[in-house]
Amino acid sequence: MPERAPSRGRPRDIDAGRRILIAARDLLLVDGYAALSIDEVADQAGVAKTTLYRRWPTKDHLIVAVVALMQDDVPILDTGDIRADLTDYLRQVADGLNTMRRAGLPESADDRSAGVVAEIAAAAARHADLGTLIRAVFARRNAMAIGLLASAARRGALRTDLDVAVLFDQLVGPLYYRILVTGEPVDHPYLDLIIDGALRGARPSHAHPA
Amino acid sequence: MPERAPSRGRPRDIDAGRRILIAARDLLLVDGYAALSIDEVADQAGVAKTTLYRRWPTKDHLIVAVVALMQDDVPILDTGDIRADLTDYLRQVADGLNTMRRAGLPESADDRSAGVVAEIAAAAARHADLGTLIRAVFARRNAMAIGLLASAARRGALRTDLDVAVLFDQLVGPLYYRILVTGEPVDHPYLDLIIDGALRGARPSHAHPA
Amino acid sequence: MPERAPSRGRPRDIDAGRRILIAARDLLLVDGYAALSIDEVADQAGVAKTTLYRRWPTKDHLIVAVVALMQDDVPILDTGDIRADLTDYLRQVADGLNTMRRAGLPESADDRSAGVVAEIAAAAARHADLGTLIRAVFARRNAMAIGLLASAARRGALRTDLDVAVLFDQLVGPLYYRILVTGEPVDHPYLDLIIDGALRGARPSHAHPA
Amino acid sequence: MPERAPSRGRPRDIDAGRRILIAARDLLLVDGYAALSIDEVADQAGVAKTTLYRRWPTKDHLIVAVVALMQDDVPILDTGDIRADLTDYLRQVADGLNTMRRAGLPESADDRSAGVVAEIAAAAARHADLGTLIRAVFARRNAMAIGLLASAARRGALRTDLDVAVLFDQLVGPLYYRILVTGEPVDHPYLDLIIDGALRGARPSHAHPA
DNA sequence: GATTAAACGAGACGGTACGTCGGGTCTTATT
DNA sequence: AATAAGACCCGACGTACCGTCTCGTTTAATC
The missing domain is CATH 1.10.10.60 (Homeodomain-like)
Structure with a gap:
């Protein structure tokens, strides 16, 4: 020690x-x-x-620290209902992103800017140490979500022919893509579509073998 | 006029x-x-x-112009083999991203920075007009790829129960996510996994009804 | 040219x-x-x-420039009365020094600080170029005063057995010494003493050979 | 007490x-x-x-203390030969000044900076107490030198029509003037000139009345 | 061919923020 | 109560870069 x-x-x-x-x-x-x-x-x-x-030796370091702070305390539950749990998780992620995206803007509802999110990404890109740091933060949080998927896979609630890590990317990736690149909204209906797409082919979430 | x-x-x-x-x-x-x-x-x-x-009224405008310039001439073919076509398309996207990610770095192969990609995103986030502009560039290119999916869907090479736009997000989103957020490599094996994940449940690409 | x-x-x-x-x-x-x-x-x-x-690349450079500016336009007359001319000259020098010495101080009449004068000297000491510059300024002004002495010497109004440059130092040196080192006042009576001391042994200033 | x-x-x-x-x-x-x-x-x-x-409550106080330390132990002899004694004294003063002037400089012999001397003066100018302190140090040492002159005057080795304090200023002032202002060298020949200038009109130093 | 209007090269300018430096004070635990 | 260590407050410094401006100069198109 x-x-x-x-x-x-x-x-x-x-x-x-x-x-x-x-x-x-x-x-x-x-x-x-x-x-x-x-x-x-x-x-x-x-x-x-x-x-x-x-x-914090740099403005970028400070900003990243702020964001890391905001990522804390995101509780992830494993209720056994994989679809519900994923919905819950993705909503939290989306809420965080949407909050940051709209930081510093008035009420202009039609804004499609990536806002602060992009600045964070840029900050992390400028300093190797910040990259590592923020990736660690994300990794910790993601590990839990991936655990969710893994346990669902174990109980047969998911198709077993795919890598849960890749599946996870396909759940979360689109959110960042929309926020950072296309600017399209990331709202609840969209999340449902994403989940549908990712879970399709899976047996019904509540499938309890008789 | x-x-x-x-x-x-x-x-x-x-x-x-x-x-x-x-x-x-x-x-x-x-x-x-x-x-x-x-x-x-x-x-x-x-x-x-x-x-x-x-x-160019702004440094950001210049940068975006540079990037737009680099996005030219990405031919997209529709050979009828949806898997092959998608692979081809995603590789082009990934190549472009990887090039920008590594801009200005020596040969340190282990770098995970988002590099210039993040700066572009940030530039677009700072200026509404740049956002629209770059989204138009992407949209144009994406439209072709989505057309690919749509035509595949029409001929029954894909499941019809999902939105091709969402499917597209699940193909491309992970690439940006890895580049911009996790820093993980976006290489050919990964692309195959992504495509597998997205097309799973689909009938074999060359499925010709007997 | x-x-x-x-x-x-x-x-x-x-x-x-x-x-x-x-x-x-x-x-x-x-x-x-x-x-x-x-x-x-x-x-x-x-x-x-x-x-x-x-x-001005430095605060010191600026300050020195200010002082150099203040040294301009000090008219030196050669009336033929060497004592009167010297008195006039030294009074101008003393006035300038006393002004700078008291810069930034209220009315505390008993102050003996060298004030800004010392700061100038220090600034010139810190940067070789400033030293050269300010010495040039002084040299230009001093040249006129030394010319005064030389012409007086030529017409026999001064003893000829001494170097006018040294004589000049003995006129001006004490002023700076008092300002910068001992803090004693440099007032008109003192100037007269200095001149007395320096001119002693000289023939009466107005000595016109019959 | x-x-x-x-x-x-x-x-x-x-x-x-x-x-x-x-x-x-x-x-x-x-x-x-x-x-x-x-x-x-x-x-x-x-x-x-x-x-x-x-x-030491201040950096300036420390600096002045350092300098005061260096001024110790300057023995002043009264051999009866006023010119010799003065030469000895002025050389000691000049040596001290030249040492401080060249502090922190390599071997660039042509340097004319006032170096540390100016900083000391500035330090003393910034704090009234330091001014008094350093003036006391100088006064103590000067008193001895002035005593030298006074005793010479008493024995008739100097003209009696002048104030020894002023005479002293005219001996020492030029040294400081050169060091702090003009940057000219203060070497032995110059000291001799100064002494010549100050003592001129005096009877020969060893003048023993017949 | 003279005129004109805009582009151009060069570089000064206003402005804003950054990150650094150093002086001097304060707060711990230790001696 | 002095010391070592180092965090803290404060204020200024000099730098960097952006985007604007003001010159004098060039280049066509127009008169």
């Missing part, structure tokens, strides 16, 4: 990091990516810029 | 635009997005910044 | 430089060296920071 | 102050003023910044 290094010097202000993240998230969601400046975040958080930079 | 104003004054240098695009593309592919500054592009193209801005 | 290079590109705004210098001088004399920030100067001058930095 | 509080707690590390001064001096003389940051000094001295600030 890792030996906890003896605390030397003044310890970091645990609250400062929290306040920074909150300020950044608020600015991001309210005013959008462009409006988010480091100085402003530091101001809002009541923190010196140096304190911020000590934790 | 817009009356073409009678040509007065010095005509635009037809070659300038071309040289700008080339310079931009080279910088983008060789040195990566970060190295591409407007001043640098103008320099490389041997052109004044004014000349550049007269054609 | 130097061929005037053909003007290419937008010419520099002659007024901008002037406004910057004025703003800098005002800030310097009113608020003192510490209060003078580049951002503030640019603001006051109604100019972008880049415009300022295009002219 | 201030009651010395009974010693409680850990006593001050007597060596720390010494190590700090040495580190500061070394940095100053070797790398120049710019390279001297408080953090660096503390590092080099193997001391925490708190320890340093407990002794």
Whole structure:
């Protein structure tokens, strides 16, 4: 186990990091990516810029941290009803994406911009470490969803002739594709279609062998 | 229709635009997005910044133009063998994405960055007009691919109980998802898996009713 | 003669430089060296920071330019009365120094600080080019004063057994010494003492041979 | 008188102050003023910044302390030969100044920067207490030199019609002037000229009345 | 051929934000 | 109570790049 290094010097202000993240998230969601400046975040958080930079060496790092924070606490249930569980999961994913997509925009309902989502992707693309980091975040969350599929496959609720990882990509991929590329809406009806498409050929979800 | 104003004054240098695009593309592919500054592009193209801005009002516009240029001439064939045609199409898409993903990087084969792809998405997200523009480019190309699916469906080579647009999303979405989000490789084996997944349940592609 | 290079590109705004210098001088004399920030100067001058930095690459460079500006237009007269002329000259020098010494200070009459004078010296010490520059400014002005002494020497109004350059140092050196080192006042009585000391042994200034 | 509080707690590390001064001096003389940051000094001295600030409240205070340290032990002799004594004294002053002027510079013999000397003056100008302090140091040393002149005057080795304080300024002032302002060298020949200038009109130093 | 209108090269300009540096203060645990 | 360590606040610095502007110069089309 890792030996906890003896605390030397003044310890970091645990609250400062929290306040920074909150300020950044608020600015991001309210005013959008462009409006988010480091100085402003530091101001809002009541923190010196140096304190911020000590934790996140770059604006991109900060942004990604904010997003990672927003990915937490997404509970995934395995009720045995694979279709219901998937619907639930995809709705959570879509909600998160839609929230970020619309960050900083008024009420213009017809907007098709990828908004903050694209900026995050770009940020991760610019820094290798951020890529690894955010992929880890996603991997952790995805692992649970993939587990869902795997368990469904085990009980025969899915066709067994396919890789659950690929199946997962085909469930989630279209959402990102629409958000980031085509700009088409990602709403509940669309999610149902996606699930239909992915599960087709599967036996009925509630199939309990007699 | 817009009356073409009678040509007065010095005509635009037809070659300038071309040289700008080339310079931009080279910088983008060789040195990566970060190295591409407007001043640098103008320099490389041997052109004044004014000349550049007269054609593209924004750096983002220029970038998107470069990418649109790279999307040209993707022939799509309908041989009747839907699996083969899809494979062909997806490989072209994947090749384009992989090229952009690796722009500006040496030979570090293990790179998982989304590279330029993400920057394009971000650029499109920042300007509504660019979004529309690039979506039009994609739509045009996609229309052909969707036509492929539709004709296959008509001849019964696909299950008819699903929307070909959704099916298309499930074919292409995963590619973008991997490129932009998970960073996983998008290679030929993966494409085969995707196609398998999407076509499963379909009758054999060459199914000729006895 | 130097061929005037053909003007290419937008010419520099002659007024901008002037406004910057004025703003800098005002800030310097009113608020003192510490209060003078580049951002503030640019603001006051109604100019972008880049415009300022295009002219003076460093805060130190700007400050020195300000001082050089203040050294202009110091008329030196040669009336034939060497004592009177010297008095006049030294008073001008002393006035300039005393003004800079007191820059940014209220009315605390007992102040002995070298104030801005020392900061200038330090700035010149930090950058070789500034040293050369400011020495050139001083040399130009000093040349006139030394000319004064030389002409007096020629007409026999001074002892001829000494180097006028050294004599000059002994006139001016004490002023700087007091300002920069001992902090003692440099007022009119002191100037008279200095001149007395330097001219002692000389024949009466108005000595016109019969 | 201030009651010395009974010693409680850990006593001050007597060596720390010494190590700090040495580190500061070394940095100053070797790398120049710019390279001297408080953090660096503390590092080099193997001391925490708190320890340093407990002794000197400001970087400027530390610098001045370093210089004061270097001014120690300048013996002044009164041999009765005023010219010889003055020469000796001025050489010591000049040596000190030249050492500081060249601090942090390689072997570029043609350098005319005032170097650290100007920084000291600036430091003293920024803090009233430092001004007083350093003036006291100088005053103590100068008093001896002025005593030299006074005793020479008493024995009639100097003209009596002038203030020895002013005479002193005219001896020392030029050195500082050259160092801080004109950048000209302050070498032995120059010192001789200065002394000649100041003593001219005086009777020969060894003049023993017949 | 003179005029004219727009494109062009060059580079200054306004503006905004970034990330860095250094000074000096504070908070822990340790001595 | 001093120390080591290092986090913290603050303020300014100099840089980078964007997109605009202002010159003087060139290039056709028009008069």
